[in-house]
Amino acid sequence: MIEFSVRTSVGWQAQFAAYVLALTLGFATSALLIAASGASVSEGFGALYEGAFGSREAILQSLVAATPLIFTGLATVIAFRAEIWSIGQEGQMFAGAMSGYWISLYLGGVSALVAIPMILIAAMAGGAALGGFCGWLKTRFQVNEIISTVMLNYVIVYLLSYLLAGGPWTEEGTTSYQQTPVFADNFHLPLIVSDVKLHIGFLLALAAAVICWVILKKTPLGFEIRALGFNPTALRFKGVNVTRTVLIVMCLSGALSALAGVSEIFGVNYRLRGDVLVGLGFTGIIVGMIGGLNPIGAVVAALFFGALANGSLYMSVLSDIPPSLVPAMQGILLLFFLSASVLVRFSVQFRRPTNV
Amino acid sequence: MSELLSPDILMSILIAAMGVATVILLAALGELVTERAGIWNMGVEGTMLTGCLIAYFTMVATGSPVIAALAAMAAGLAAGLLIGFMTVALRVDHFVTGLGFNLLASGLTLFWFRSYVGGSKPPSYSTIGKTPIPVLSDIPVIGPILFDQHLLTYAAILSVPFIGYFLRRTTLGLETRAAGENPQFLEAKGLSVSTRQYGALLFGSALTALGGAFLMLAFADQFRPDISGGRGWLAIVAVIAGNWRPVRTMIAVMVFAVLDSVAVHAQGLGVDIPYQFFLMLPYAASILLLVMIGSRSGQPAKLGVPFLKH
Structure with missing residues (x-):
């Protein structure tokens, strides 16, 4: 049986993993968002980077x-x-x-x-x-x-x-x-x-x-x-x-x-x-x-x-993506970060089922 | 100031207040059930805003208020699922989750709305009509206020005793409350706490989003950013001020609804007092209400405490 328990303190490695996980998932989701609005993802992020x-x-x-x-x-x-x-x-x-x-x-x-x-x-x-x-x-x-x-x-x-x-x-x-x-x-x-x-x-x-x-x-x-x-x-x-x-x-x-x-x-x-x-x-x-x-x-x-x-101001000039992409990205990154920083604290243990 | 007290205006304020009350009441009843299950859901405002936007999109696309309301409720279910995943499964702090969700909803709705509109004017539709109840709506004074309203207004008010009955008399209601009062006991009986908390969150969030849909369809002909304007937060205050009881919560909702309605009417009348002070009224009143009502006796014992087995 798999059990999850929460470790109270985590090392910097786990914290770092949480950031990598949250940033990756956050940017991937934001890319989906841009694609769903019909704009080009690479142009959008490119302009965002250029502007910033x-x-x-x-x-x-x-x-x-x-x-x-x-x-x-x-x-x-x-x-x-x-x-x-x-x-x-x-x-x-x-x-x-x-x-x-x-x-x-x-x-x-x-x-x-x-x-x-x-x-x-x-x-x-x-x-x-x-x-x-x-x-x-x-x-x-x-x-x-x-x-x-x-x-x-x-x-x-x-x-x-x-x-x-x-x-x-x-x-x-x-x-x-x-x-x-x-x-x-x-x-x-x-x-x-x-x-x-x-x-x-x-x-x-x-x-x-x-x-x-x-x-x-x-x-x-x-x-x-x-x-x-x-x-x-x-x-x-x-x-x-x-x-x-x-x-x-x-x-x-x-x-x-x-x-x-x-x-x-x-x-x-x-x-x-x-x-x-x-x-x-x-x-x-x-x-x-x-x-x-x-x-x-x-x-x-x-x-x-x-x-x-x-960067979002520059992006909105160069593409059809509105600058409000940024507040959306912020919210997405926050929720992924909150979830990821808890996830990296879970330790998974494999145990035999015990009789309750 | 005296214009506000003329009988015609007073009637008009109370009639409009019933509509505003519907929005806040639906959210408050949803939040009440959620909190009784032990989840301090602070994401009401974001859920309501999501409901508004989805209802707007659906209404523009289909022209059917029923489909729009159903779509908003589906979006509410999705919001409840996300909040449940974070609070129940991951056990992230309930307050942090709610604040995070509100920020997500406010950013996402803004982006989605803006990229949908592009540079052009947002499409609009005609707001939904009222359904007067025959005979009863002809009663002087009470008739127009209580019996010449939208269908959802009647439904919201009728659901107050139903929620009360559900929480007091039904097995599922008692189990839901047990999740908020004594989750260990529930677990010891072999019943899952998380199932009941998810259930309460899904129900509450769907109801909140329905409130948002009603706000959208009955009061505005097009979406604008932050259209929910704090009414989700007022719902949370109503639950606390109502000491986690349905009828008292409804009374608190009515206070906010009347003040909200006064603010709208004062703007149109050109009263001497600047209209911004009227707009502040519901928010200022909510703090005053919490200061005056000290009793928290009805607060579920394990409200906001993430449940850990063992």
């Missing part, structure tokens, strides 16, 4: 696209490590962009050296407040964090829609575009490379990944976060204030998501509008999970999915 890595500009542009995903991916890592299933990255990113914009209205002509840090801090505070609110609902009222974060995602998007279309942030003379006027130069995130909009947000994202790695691996808080996911009861007996840890995790996750909003709005678009942010939070969930809930893994996954997103 084909030239110096393409590669730099891929880094630009990866920047917000690193932030929302890290936000996912911090929360999911603690087994807090927050999917509020999307809303917290909006909240961050909105808080950053709000403070910028009071900064007038101050120098970028003052303005940019103020915007970053205000944004992080906004994202942390929204995340922390869901943490409070969870610890105080036992409101499931999945539910509260999903619902607040909707609420915050409608709030921005009001502010930009009819509300106080509406651009003079128009409500239909739902955007603010272009920001003054002192609010633009400084560029690292001048011909492509690769801005300091990318460096900040890498720094954030290192900080998250240090927090998780080297600090008492990191131990608490990992233990919260592993065994909250034991943590309570150890005398750790679990409520406090949950709140910190949710605030931290919210602040990281908020930086994704700042980096897109103040680094790339130079005006506040909702449509350029849509989906970056949800993709961050995929990035965090496929990154193995590890900060460095999340950076690698973000670079991969950033490149895909960037």
Whole structure:
């Protein structure tokens, strides 16, 4: 008789096998998807690759696209490590962009050296407040964090829609575009490379990944976060204030998501509008999970999915395949990855049937 | 604000609310049965969205709402099978599975819809009509609200007592609940836990997709991305707020449905308050409802706990 049992820990070989399995099956399924839509698979993937890595500009542009995903991916890592299933990255990113914009209205002509840090801090505070609110609902009222974060995602998007279309942030003379006027130069995130909009947000994202790695691996808080996911009861007996840890995790996750909003709005678009942010939070969930809930893994996954997103624009110009192939591929890769990482943990044992 | 309270508008809000309620109620009843079997299915939103798209495609191709609904339910079965494979067979965390499935469904439906439409205008159809019940629909006030609705609305409301009866009085219903309360006991009696969990998931997902089909066919004449707009999540909240009981779940569904309907009417009336605040209402209310209703006494003991033999 064949029996399946689950090993609790697996070596890097098994983890590697899971990635190979998931990537192979994921790309095969995506190829089927392209073929089913009537387009050429080789042309599609060729254009995707060309658009993502084909030239110096393409590669730099891929880094630009990866920047917000690193932030929302890290936000996912911090929360999911603690087994807090927050999917509020999307809303917290909006909240961050909105808080950053709000403070910028009071900064007038101050120098970028003052303005940019103020915007970053205000944004992080906004994202942390929204995340922390869901943490409070969870610890105080036992409101499931999945539910509260999903619902607040909707609420915050409608709030921005009001502010930009009819509300106080509406651009003079128009409500239909739902955007603010272009920001003054002192609010633009400084560029690292001048011909492509690769801005300091990318460096900040890498720094954030290192900080998250240090927090998780080297600090008492990191131990608490990992233990919260592993065994909250034991943590309570150890005398750790679990409520406090949950709140910190949710605030931290919210602040990281908020930086994704700042980096897109103040680094790339130079005006506040909702449509350029849509989906970056949800993709961050995929990035965090496929990154193995590890900060460095999340950076690698973000670079991969950033490149895909960037390449998809080029692909849609060259072929009939719509850029929405990428969200579909992301979902497919995620489910294969989740299944594969469990499958490699199964150990198959051959045993004689025993009488029950 | 006072326009909303005029008798005509109030009637119109309640009549429309019964339609919205049908969508959420079908999904909520499906999720209720699924959760009673121990599966915390968070993939309701994605399943509903899949149901919407398949119903749209089928309706455009065949023009038959019945075939469209059946096709959507078949897609729901496929969704339930996938979620079941991951949660029951592979024992992936239920929350992670559901979140993953929603992301998959949102990406796949978007891609499929976009590549189907190409650059042209999406095809549309005329929405399905209502079926008034003779005599009863002539009763003032109650008639138009309760007895001049779609067939599926009557069916959804009637299925509330049926689901209650199924879970309380039938062998299969009791076994389904045992899978969520005490799976070891079920296994000790030689009955398979996974069969019952698969069954509940298939039933629940088909019902959810049917809700999606109804949303598509009765309220919209063409698909648009994310058309389900959080109604699958509201169904999950309704189950929790209803303390895993069918009738209470239906009451929670009605709260969301009325607010949803108010939001739609407020947009058309040109009320002073910006319409976006009305659109927030169902989502904000769902959090408030969970804060106010503290009781989780009806939650199945092994809800969301992957079952391991031995």
